[in-house]
Amino acid sequence: MSFPDPIAVFRTEAAELLEQIEAGLLDLNVNLGDKDQVDAVFRGLHTLKGSGAMFGFDALAAFTHHCETAFDRVRKGEVPATQELVTAVLEAKDHMRALIETPAGDHEAASEVLLANLRAAVEGAKNPGAAQTAGTVPAKTLFKIRFSLPQNAMANGTNPLPLLDELRELGECKIVADRSAIPSLDLLTPTDLHISWDVELLTAQPRSAIEDVFIFVMDEMQLDITAVEATAPAARASVKSEAAPSPQPVAATQDMAAAARAPTPASALTAPADTKPNKASENVRVPAEKLDELMDRVGELVIAQSRLSQLAGGSGDLQLRAVSEDVERLSGELRDTMMVLRMVPVAHLFSRFRRLVHDLAHETGKTIELITEGESTEVDKSVIERLADPLVHLVRNSCDHGLETPEERRAAGKPEAGRILLSARQQAGEVIITIKDDGRGINKDRVRAKAEASGLIPSGASLTDNELYQLIFQPGFSTAQQVTNLSGRGVGMDVVKRTIDALRGTINVASHPGQGSEISLAIPLTLAIIDGLLVRVGAGRYVIPLSAVEECLELSIEEDMRSRGRSFISLRDSLVPFLRLRDLFRTGTKPDPFQKVVVISTGAERVGLVVDQIIGDHQTVIKAMSKLHHDVATFSGATILGDGDVALILDVGHLVAEGQQQEAHLRAAG
Amino acid sequence: MSTPDFKEDPFQLPQNLTVRTISAVRQEILQLIDKNKSTTIEITDDCQVDISFIQLMEAARIYAGSAGKHIALTRPASGPVLDILKRGGVLEGMSDDDAKFWLHQRGTQ
Numbered sequence: 001m002s003f004p005d006p007i008a009v010f011r012t013e014a015a016e017l018l019e020q021i022e023a024g025l026l027d028l029n030v031n032l033g034d035k036d037q038v039d040a041v042f043r044g045l046h047t048l049k050g051s052g053a054m055f056g057f058d059a060l061a062a063f064t065h066h067c068e069t070a071f072d073r074v075r076k077g078e079v080p081a082t083q084e085l086v087t088a089v090l091e092a093k094d095h096m097r098a099l100i101e102t103p104a105g106d107h108e109a110a111s112e113v114l115l116a117n118l119r120a121a122v123e124g125a126k127n128p129g130a131a132q133t134a135g136t137v138p139a140k141t142l143f144k145i146r147f148s149l150p151q152n153a154m155a156n157g158t159n160p161l162p163l164l165d166e167l168r169e170l171g172e173c174k175i176v177a178d179r180s181a182i183p184s185l186d187l188l189t190p191t192d193l194h195i196s197w198d199v200e201l202l203t204a205q206p207r208s209a210i211e212d213v214f215i216f217v218m219d220e221m222q223l224d225i226t227a228v229e230a231t232a233p234a235a236r237a238s239v240k241s242e243a244a245p246s247p248q249p250v251a252a253t254q255d256m257a258a259a260a261r262a263p264t265p266a267s268a269l270t271a272p273a274d275t276k277p278n279k280a281s282e283n284v285r286v287p288a289e290k291l292d293e294l295m296d297r298v299g300e301l302v303i304a305q306s307r308l309s310q311l312a313g314g315s316g317d318l319q320l321r322a323v324s325e326d327v328e329r330l331s332g333e334l335r336d337t338m339m340v341l342r343m344v345p346v347a348h349l350f351s352r353f354r355r356l357v358h359d360l361a362h363e364t365g366k367t368i369e370l371i372t373e374g375e376s377t378e379v380d381k382s383v384i385e386r387l388a389d390p391l392v393h394l395v396r397n398s399c400d401h402g403l404e405t406p407e408e409r410r411a412a413g414k415p416e417a418g419r420i421l422l423s424a425r426q427q428a429g430e431v432i433i434t435i436k437d438d439g440r441g442i443n444k445d446r447v448r449a450k451a452e453a454s455g456l457i458p459s460g461a462s463l464t465d466n467e468l469y470q471l472i473f474q475p476g477f478s479t480a481q482q483v484t485n486l487s488g489r490g491v492g493m494d495v496v497k498r499t500i501d502a503l504r505g506t507i508n509v510a511s512h513p514g515q516g517s518e519i520s521l522a523i524p525l526t527l528a529i530i531d532g533l534l535v536r537v538g539a540g541r542y543v544i545p546l547s548a549v550e551e552c553l554e555l556s557i558e559e560d561m562r563s564r565g566r567s568f569i570s571l572r573d574s575l576v577p578f579l580r581l582r583d584l585f586r587t588g589t590k591p592d593p594f595q596k597v598v599v600i601s602t603g604a605e606r607v608g609l610v611v612d613q614i615i616g617d618h619q620t621v622i623k624a625m626s627k628l629h630h631d632v633a634t635f636s637g638a639t640i641l642g643d644g645d646v647a648l649i650l651d652v653g654h655l656v657a658e659g660q661q662q663e664a665h666l667r668a669a670g
Numbered sequence: 671m672s673t674p675d676f677k678e679d680p681f682q683l684p685q686n687l688t689v690r691t692i693s694a695v696r697q698e699i700l701q702l703i704d705k706n707k708s709t710t711i712e713i714t715d716d717c718q719v720d721i722s723f724i725q726l727m728e729a730a731r732i733y734a735g736s737a738g739k740h741i742a743l744t745r746p747a748s749g750p751v752l753d754i755l756k757r758g759g760v761l762e763g764m765s766d767d768d769a770k771f772w773l774h775q776r777g778t779q
Contacts, residue, residue, distance in 0.1 A: 154722055161721060177760045177763075179728050182725055185726070185730045188696065193721075
């Protein structure tokens with residue numbers, strides 16, 4: 001059994017901490033008076049510094065110390081939080097990442113520059129009211145603290161002495177080492193820690209300041225803090241409330257990242273929810289590749305089960321069938337459990353855009369609010385990873401081209417601050433990610449002119465709005481009059497299109513002049529195993545993703561004959577175009593006497609697929625197409641059937657688009 | 671072969687007395703106590719020390735005491751060792767015996 005490399009674990013947890021620090025800073029930037037966020041950022045920096053020192057990242061610890069000190073001053077009311085300070089620490093945070101990733105690199109010069117910026121921000125922010133605050137003598141409370149660190153603390157690199165030093169910094173302190181648990185030398189494991197400490201601390205700081213001292217060593221430690229008395233009757237309410245009569249052991253948390261998690265507050269701009277209590281102690285961190293491995297194994301099991309099911313079905317052996325059904329049920333449950341394990345909330349994905357928007361607002365001189373919704377929506381982790389780049393392009397585009405300058409917005413009677421809404425929701429086996437802005441909208445005339453000029457469409461071509469908007473995803477297409485360093489080169493939107501296509505997703509664009517535009521990405525929830533509908537067309541078998549199937553109908557020979565040339569069926573008073581897969585795949589076979597129409601849809605668009613036989617539902621383990629078949633648009637992948645044959649998986653988005661195109665041509669032809 | 675009643679030469683500890691080397695130091699001191707009725711420990715001025723060493727010496731005192739043997743420092747704690755005793759809160763609430771051992775106050779143990 002292999003144990004994880006502690007440095008790698010530190011890097012992972014530090015990355016999470018940096019994300020939390022960044023989120024806290026961005027929240028603080030919106031509401032500079034938010035004390036909870038100040039505390040959260042301070043805790044994050046404090047934890048990062050301590051953990052960095054513990055794991056030998058001395059440069060990181062030394063650098064972070066300055067930022068921590070700056071935020072400590074903000075916390076104590078000596079310096080107000082300002083946007084300059086937030087920006088300085090955000091930049092410093094990026095540098096911390098570099099110090100973590102390449103600790104041996106030459107970072108000194110960059111560190112100096114950033115620390116100079118930080119000092120300037122702190123000096124510039126000095127609070128005129130601080131002098132008044134300093135003039136009043138805050139009430140002090142006597143705390144009795146008893147703590148013991150985990151027995152393996154020293155072996156894990158934790159030195160208790162800096163903790164004691166930090167307690168001394170909080171006020172008048174009497175520290176007594178309790179050595180009564182130290183065993184005799186012959187029984188001693190000398191790397192274990194058997195000393196605990198009793199501390200009496202007279203301080204004006206709240207209990208949370210004491211807890212902060214231990215924030216990155218709370219794992220399994222015992223910490224009792226009792227407020228004994230306040231020195232002044234005029235003590236502030238917050239101090240009074242600290243003076244609880246009984247000890248309050250601090251709950252141990254599992255990892256340092258969890259320990260640094262912000263206490264509560266959701267951003268004013270963030271939709272509520274997602275504030276579940278931290279149950280880190282019930283979580284286990286698993287490397288993503290292990291999940292991928294497990295997923296592969298489950299995939300193989302599903303295929304083997306499918307073979308067993310086929311054998312059992314053909315054997316007539318009732319006992320074998322019963323076992324086969326049990327295995328089918330269990331493998332289905334295992335698959336579902338596996339799917340849940342792979343699902344991660346999009347919050348992680350969305351959080352990175354807050355920084356992006358912050359930076360873009362700075363670069364463009366625009367005031368931009370990012371609103372996020374549906375952050376708890378869960379998506380397969382591999383989908384999340386691949387969505388990041390397209391979303392960056394779309395958000396950049398909204399910031400740079402979509403939103404107007406403050407002057408333009410004022411002139412248009414809009415609020416000065418532009419808004420970008422990033423939302424996620426689940427809908428029938430898909431996650432819908434929407435990027436909506438309240439900017440100027442897409443200029444249809446300019447899109448058309450550009451498309452005609454570049455030969456993408458013939459002059460005067462009749463296109464629906466959606467078809468016209470889809471042109472912006474063509475390679476090299478840009479209507480931007482100016483190429484900025486953000487966007488306008490026409491590379492980016494085609495990346496969005498390619499990535500979403502590869503994810504078997506679809507893109508919908510809506511725009512209203514002067515009111516803004518909305519781009520929706522509909523992506524399958526998972527890329528690994530899906531429920532499929534197995535059908536036969538000619539001699540070949542194909543899988544249609546079940547989430548896209550609306551209904552199945554019978555297409556009699558008479559109806560088939562009647563619809564020749566038109567390829568429409570009437571479905572509850574509406575005409576639905578259909579595609580004969582036998583023709584599309586050129587099977588060269590005769591149609592079955594009772595063909596079936598499988599009606600599939602993506603959002604509002606529907607199309608029927610004529611097949612020879614519907615075989616039934618099928619757990620489909622998706623295998624990627626080979627490079628040779630990479631550009632075959634009709635299929636999104638392949639799967640292995642129970643008998644070892646390969647079935648191709650139909651690309652629903654492509655087929656619906658083809659059906660709609662066929663409909664448009666037929667309508668145009670009258 | 672009989673064991674000597676008193677080890678004349680003090681045992682000089684290595685320079686590194688931190689958690690990284692403490693297991694080896696424990697082994698050395700354990701053997702010394704086992705072999706001798708009295709053990710004197712010398713700590714260099716420029717040693718690196720952390721709380722694990724203080725704990726080790728406390729454990730050694732318990733072991734020696736239960737075996738009816740004697741352990742002492744060649745001179746009162748100073749420099750880094752005294753600093754760790756202070757920072758670690760060991761000086762606070764020291765018993766007379768503790769003070770005798772660590773600081774040589776009122777004779778040796």
